[in-house]
Amino acid sequence: MSHIKEGSHGILWEVFIQSKPGIPHKHAGNVHAHHAEEALTNARDVYTRRMEGVSIWVIPANLVTASAGEDSDAFFDPAEDKVYRHPTFYTVPEGVKYL
Numbered sequence: 001m002s003h004i005k006e007g008s009h010g011i012l013w014e015v016f017i018q019s020k021p022g023i024p025h026k027h028a029g030n031v032h033a034h035h036a037e038e039a040l041t042n043a044r045d046v047y048t049r050r051m052e053g054v055s056i057w058v059i060p061a062n063l064v065t066a067s068a069g070e071d072s073d074a075f076f077d078p079a080e081d082k083v084y085r086h087p088t089f090y091t092v093p094e095g096v097k098y099l
Helices: 035-047 071-080
Strands: 011-018 026-033 055-058
Touching: 011 035, 011 071, 026 035
Parallel strands: none
Antiparallel strands: 011 026, 011 055
16 A cells, blocks of 8 residues: 555545444545544535434544455455354344344
8 A cells, every 4th residue: 555645635534434323334435634623524524415424434544454455365265164254154133223
């Protein structure tokens, strides 16, 4: 990953929005800002204009660590022998919402 330099628009921030309480945050996009408070304000203005969010997370994009797509086989193979990690291993109890 390349280092993201601060320019006249600030640094790049990744934005995650929680649409309802109890639901996980989902990546919505990104914004430029000079500091976290400005990033929150920009994210609110860009991604929740119609009141579709209850919580916003912003993370400097240069702090995100990701696996490389070309390494996916070697990276994810160890999980194949742990069937309890697969969602199909479990049954969802009645009455559970937002799973």
